[in-house]
Amino acid sequence: MSSNKTLTEQSRDLERRLNAVPAEILAALRPALMRSAEEVAANMRALAPKDTGELVDSIAVTGPGETTPAYASQGGQRTAGPNQALVTVGDAQVRYAHMLEFGTVKMEAQPFLRPSWRLARTRILNRMTRTINAVTKKLNPK
Secondary structure (H helix, E strand, O other): OOOOOOHHHHHHHHHHHHHOOOHHHHHHHHHHHHHHHHHHHHHHHHHOOOOOOHHHHOEEEEOOOOEOOOOOEOOEOOEOOOOOOEEEEOOOOOOOHHHHHHOEOOEOOOOOHHHHHHHHHHHHHHHHHHHHHHHHHHHOOO
């Protein structure tokens, strides 16, 4: 996807492409999607700085059609699309995850978001591929 598009535009493009996928495949992918989001969230909880524990407690997984906790996305709430699972960090008390991830002029970065994704990426892609292959094989037996 083009880096010139906003996240919302990219999500709409992906949604259009996913709408062309048979419903059986999408239905099978949703549990795999949620397992994948939970895996990323577990990695985040393991890697996040644990000074007070509030940061770890604010990590949440939002499933398809659900709404993220307040303050998790640009200061508001966001509803996940039918083929999305969102992992968010933050709540009314925890508004500093981005500063920990990237650092500030007064503080070194303590990345935990991006490394969490990188740790899970290969397993997630393999899980999705296996799920698609299994459903495709089931729909088109030879």
